[in-house]
Amino acid sequence: MPLVTINLSEAWSVADQKLIADGVHDAIAGVGFPQRDRFQKIHRLSKDQFLYDERHPDLTQPRSEKFVLIEITISFGRSVEFKKELLTRIIRNLENKPGIAPHDVMVLFVETARENWAFAGGVQYYVEAEDNN
Numbered sequence: 001m002p003l004v005t006i007n008l009s010e011a012w013s014v015a016d017q018k019l020i021a022d023g024v025h026d027a028i029a030g031v032g033f034p035q036r037d038r039f040q041k042i043h044r045l046s047k048d049q050f051l052y053d054e055r056h057p058d059l060t061q062p063r064s065e066k067f068v069l070i071e072i073t074i075s076f077g078r079s080v081e082f083k084k085e086l087l088t089r090i091i092r093n094l095e096n097k098p099g100i101a102p103h104d105v106m107v108l109f110v111e112t113a114r115e116n117w118a119f120a121g122g123v124q125y126y127v128e129a130e131d132n133n
Helices: 013-031 082-096 125-131
Strands: 003-009 040-045 066-076 105-113
Touching: 003 013, 013 040, 013 066, 013 082, 066 082, 082 105
Parallel strands: 003 040, 066 105
Antiparallel strands: 003 066
16 A cells, blocks of 8 residues: 655646546556555645756756656565556656646655554554464
8 A cells, every 4th residue: 555645836726636646546556556545645835835956867858837746655575667667657647647748747666664554543454464474
């Protein structure tokens, strides 16, 4: 179950924010996570709250006000190939709807140990599942 944080500017409409969130979730489900496991946060930020380098790392064209920064927190253990497949799906989905240029999408994977997840009631589900095996 990934935890997704979508950071974007106020230039995006509420309808487009939904398309972005749906596109990211569809990509996540497309690489094998359960469709029901949807945990997303959307941070809509003003210009003074969303600061970024327009060309890092040597982009040929600058990022626009439609720049989107996506953070995906997942458990350790996913391969580089898995992450590349997820990235490809995210870029393709967001380019399709709502029409984000690939250079305006940045994705950051944040990996954490499975014992760092407590889904409800303070229960470390993954730890208890491992303890029962």
